[in-house]
Amino acid sequence: MQTGVNTPHAVPEVVVETRNLTKIYRDFWGRQKVRALKALDLTIYKGEIFGLLGPNGSGKTTTMKLLLGLLFPTEGQAIVLGKDATDVSKNERIGYLPEETYLYRFLTGEETLDFFGRLFNMPAAVRRQRTAELLELVGLTGARRRQVREYSKGMARRLGLAQALINDPDLILLDEPTTGLDPIGTRAMKDLILRLKDQGKTIIMCSHLLADVQDVCDRIGILYQGELKELGRVDALLKVRDVTEIRFSGGDGALVDDVKQVIERRNGKIHFIGNPTTTLEELFLQIIRESEAHPGRRVRGGISGDGR
């Protein structure tokens, strides 16, 4: 049974909990170099997509590494899936996509997934099946016999995602998941993240690309200089409470004038009236879709269709 955060009355299951989690980097002599994370208290629930945001050096990746046990906390504790973050056995239920694709370049795509499958003690037949499924999922079936060194950055990234999913994990940590992907890949990644959430998986991602975070995350935490500055649901945090947006289609200029008069009559302030714009991502994907549907034909000059 899924006990996601959206279920109103169920008690949400805690997947990750940090208490006073602190990381101080020291030099060879033990002197403090930098305080990368300061007393982070964080709780992440099952079934949610949690985004960690922040500028470079804010402590996002340090938090991620502390949760994975790649770093040891200077103070405090991180509990992941009910176990201490340094306990290797928690990794049975974790998938991790690092910031860069840290894969063995001399292995082929197929060998890579088979190797990581072995690390989960998966039987050979299961490994074969899972490898085929994941390569299909990330669109690398045709390149399965090629060495990773021959992969483009996007392909390597997709293979990295496949290895993160090899064990069908309950908790997935994605460090900059859309870095290096083209817009189609980015959209596919975001769609996949949402599908994984629908399957009841918990996802923690950190990204510089705020739009990506906004698109997929249920909750976010904003870190700055190692401190948690903001934490909450995305929609609640982004809501501009004293501005009302009306969108409609149909009608003519007179209707627009009527609406303006009504607002002014009631002492409202009009900030903007005009046609909304789509996002560049939407435009790009629409062009690609139309190009695939009608090969050889120029799609259109722009959203207005006049080519200017």
Added chain:
Amino acid sequence: MVVENPLPPFLIWFAGALAIWLGVVAAVSLVGFFLGWLAVALERGPREAVARNWQMICQAFQDFVRYISGSRISGLAYLAIKESIRRRVIAVFVVFLVLLMFAGWHIDPASREPAVLYLNFVLSATTYLMLLLALFIASFSLPTDIRNRTIHTVVTKPVRASEILLGRLSGFALVATVILIGMAIVSFFFVTLGLNHRHTLTAENLQSVTEGGGETGTLTGLTSSVFGHRHRVYVDVGGQGRVEVARGHYHSLRVVGSGPDARYEIGPPEGFLLARVPIYGKLEFRDRDGLDADKGLNVGDEWTYRGYIQGASPAALIWTFEGMSPRRFPEGLPLELTLGVFRTHKGNIEKPVLGSLAVRNPRTGLYVETEIFESREFAEVPEIKRLFVPRKIVNPPSVQIIQRKKNTPEGIVLSPPPEEVRPELTQKREFDLYEDLVDNGRLEVWIRCIEPGQYFGAAQPDLYIRARDGSFVINLLKACYGIWLVTIIVLAYGITASTFLSAPVAMVATIGVLVGGLFRDFVIKLALGQTYGGGPFESLYRLVTQENVMSELEPGLGTLLLKMADVIARGFLFAVASILPPLGQFGWANWVAHGFDIPWEHVLIRTLQTFAFAIPVIVAGYFFFKSREIAE
């Protein structure tokens, strides 16, 4: 062959070695626990440090015993193999082939001991190349993974540190095994083809052997010269040919036809590649007064390996053999002897010195001399003399009862005691080796120098019964196995060093272990103060001041400080030497080169030693790896 430090029987060795091993492991563990505690205590306080250390030890036990997974280890081993292939380790094999190519030009098959030369070369080349290979792959693997961060993707899977280390070790061991097998096969063919040669013999080369003015019908002559030597050949009346040994080998001879039309076909060399299985006895000395002595005389040689006895005196070299029975040696005892000869008056230095071989019954004291032989002081290669004590000894040159005399605090004890001496035993002219001279499986073999003013010297391994010949191929494989064991030790140290050091530093550290291991025996002697010239600091002082190592230093504060510094340095050296593997003892090249079978007991002991070093080293590597942050 010189065996300076013979291994004790397995059970005796095992009991002593196990006690030392447990002691060293316990001491190192305690030191490790204390250092670990100190590191955590500085950050989190002493109580938590104890708790964390204890938790880590329990975790280690589980990671090595409970959670260890063959599938994960095989996966990581596979990765190590692929990595090795990517690193072009096969280049080592190519280098080996190139070395052999050049060696083929330079090794002289006409030398006095070509087999020793060939075998020493191939086994040394194999050893050094394998060690280099182990050094590189072990030291660079893990640090490269950490630097490239590929390790992040691995350690975030349910992989234990123990599996990461064991996976690497087994993968690299497999790579090393394959390369070593390739080298062994190439070495075998290189040696056999390099030593192969054929002599020719024609009827014109043969002359009749004359005896007492008349022809015996036997023909004799010399073969053609190949690789700087010829063989004397005998062909008897029946047409049976025999080729004498020269340069450590002989050939088969087939005579086709007879008379002047006879053709002589000489086969390939035989006896070059041997694996003699010796049975060693226990050596005791008898001095010139006829008293048993712990050791022989020193004739001024710095190398005290051999003890000497004076010629034309009661002095003797006495080897006691156990377990002699007609079932083991029905025809008699085939002995091989290497003697040191020291002449006090040189004269014609080429002239051999005479000696005698005798056997004695340890209970009755019956002493039967069986052979007089010659031995030379200056031989181009150590001369192995083949002697034989027949089952039936007829008309021996000398028969007597000899009582051994032992000096004890109670006085001189005779063996046999006078009341048990039976002079009638000497009346016989024909003796059966087992009935008359072996007592309860025990037999004494006596070697004496006959000539006055000359000396014979020997060490225990210098006389042995050549029980049988083992397979040379198996012996070569055993030597390669010895190389493999050293490779495993180096891999273990290299992998462990790479868990906490960067690749180049890990390599230097492993080289340090390797060099220290090769000179471990010396380091221990130095630590125990058994070397001349004092400890490290005193030696350094003597070096700088060119002080003689034998002379005492001037008493004073400086000398006192030097001696005190040496006490500390010696303690440190002893501690370091205790964790160094005795790599110098793993080399079996000499055994194979000199044609001696490597005893299975040695193989077992070295195998256990390998595990005894590799396992704690890998466990130490586990703790280093567990206690470091992978992401930095």
